[in-house]
Every structure is written in structure tokens, then in C-alpha cells.
Amino acid sequence: MQCEIRSFIGTRKKQEDAADYLIDERGLFAVVCDGIGSRSCGGESSELAVKMLIGDYKTGAFDYFPKFIIDAAEKTDNELYERFGQKCGTTAVAVYIRENELYWFSAGDSRLYILRNGHIRQITRDHNYRYILEEKMQKHIIDTETYKAEYPKGDQLVSFLGMNAPELVDMNFEPLILMENDVLIITTDGLYRSVPESRICDIVNENNSISVTADKLLDEVKKQDTELDNTTFAIIKDFRRDRYET
Numbered sequence: 001m002q003c004e005i006r007s008f009i010g011t012r013k014k015q016e017d018a019a020d021y022l023i024d025e026r027g028l029f030a031v032v033c034d035g036i037g038s039r040s041c042g043g044e045s046s047e048l049a050v051k052m053l054i055g056d057y058k059t060g061a062f063d064y065f066p067k068f069i070i071d072a073a074e075k076t077d078n079e080l081y082e083r084f085g086q087k088c089g090t091t092a093v094a095v096y097i098r099e100n101e102l103y104w105f106s107a108g109d110s111r112l113y114i115l116r117n118g119h120i121r122q123i124t125r126d127h128n129y130r131y132i133l134e135e136k137m138q139k140h141i142i143d144t145e146t147y148k149a150e151y152p153k154g155d156q157l158v159s160f161l162g163m164n165a166p167e168l169v170d171m172n173f174e175p176l177i178l179m180e181n182d183v184l185i186i187t188t189d190g191l192y193r194s195v196p197e198s199r200i201c202d203i204v205n206e207n208n209s210i211s212v213t214a215d216k217l218l219d220e221v222k223k224q225d226t227e228l229d230n231t232t233f234a235i236i237k238d239f240r241r242d243r244y245e246t
Helices: 042-059 065-087 129-140 145-152 197-206 210-222
Strands: 002-008 017-024 025-037 090-098 099-107 113-116 119-123 183-187 231-237
Touching: 002 017, 002 210, 017 099, 017 231, 025 042, 025 183, 025 231, 042 065, 042 090, 042 183, 065 090, 065 099, 090 183, 090 210, 099 113, 113 197, 119 197, 129 145, 183 197, 210 231
Parallel strands: none
Antiparallel strands: 002 231, 017 025, 025 090, 090 099, 113 119, 113 183, 183 231
């Protein structure tokens, strides 16, 4: 497996994203976090979350990744809340890949994408107020007028690490089986708010080298003639082939 991480401060004064990965005999573990900019300790929150999650993976033995990541995320959430109180918070996406089996965890609006057969698909959901509004609309709890009135507040996060036991998280309990040529992208919102998903897909499809792909994606972000958020992403590819052979 290969993993490349890129990070860009954008036009912000502070870098509040953080990311890291580790490859060992168990597989690959990667984490991308985006500290909440509206809170005073966003950068510290994301750095601490990545450090704790990677640290727990390094030192912990586990037979079942979902149990491990639930415990590790709870421990991280508690530490963030105890250290910073309501002044902190960070999104988090973590992935664990063992041969061709993918597990993931997410809280917030950072995303996991899978690119397969020339198409891009978002695996995680955005845990924001828009998601809550859409759920309420589907269940007929609110009407269209209320939905439209509340929609401008849709980007507000409703789940993240550091909020003291977030109720809304995404994860899988059975592995997603990866195909040989799949590509994974874990990213903060700086990438997908700057570059359309179709363009992300094109760049991945046009470049075989993971390093070149990462550089091209970051170049595409920098081309945008707008105020730019922090952008951090990890690209993962080249999964073991032996499991595919029959």
C-alpha cells in the first residue's frame, strides 16, 4: 500500500488541519482531522486528536478494529473536552486497511471517498445541520418552508470529537472489500469545497503515480481565485493482489 499526505494553509492565518498515517505488519492506519475554526483551540484539537489516535494504534493490540476505534475515539473525545472544555473540537476521519479490507470511522464533515472504475463515491456522511434538516424533511417532522428558512445554517457541525460524547458518527462493522485499482481519499472540507468531485475524479484517473496525483490535487486547490480554507488530504492506493486471485 502507498499513502501520500498533502496540506495547505490556504488564505487562513492558522493551519487547523492535521493528518498522519502508519503502515505496519497489521496494515495501514490513517487519520485526517480538521479543527473547528470558530473555536479558539481548533489547531490544538486536531493535532492532539491525530496524535492520540495514531498513538493508540501504535501501542494497542486489537482483534476487531471497530471495537478499537470506538474506544480510541471515546478516549480522544474525553481528553479534548477535559483539556479545552467547550473551546475545542475537531472533525475526524480514520481508516484501517488490512490487505483488501477497509474499515472507517468519521465524526464531522471531513470525508472519505472511494474512486472505483472511473467513478467517485462519498462513503461518509457530513454531520452538519443540513443533514439533520434533510432527515427531518424525510420523516415529515418539518415542512418545506421551515427547511428553506433553516437551510442557510446548514454547514454548522452537529458532531465532532471534543463535544463530549458525540451521538452522530459513521463507521462500518463489516469490512468494505477493496478492488485492486481502487483509490481512497480522506480529506478535510478544504478540498471538496474548492474542487468539484468530478474534477477530483479526473485528476486521479489521469495520473498513475500517487505522488503526482497528490501534487496535482493540491495545485488544483491553489488555482481557485477565492478565499481558501485549510486543505489536508491523504491518498491511499495499491492494495494487495493475492486476495483477488481465484
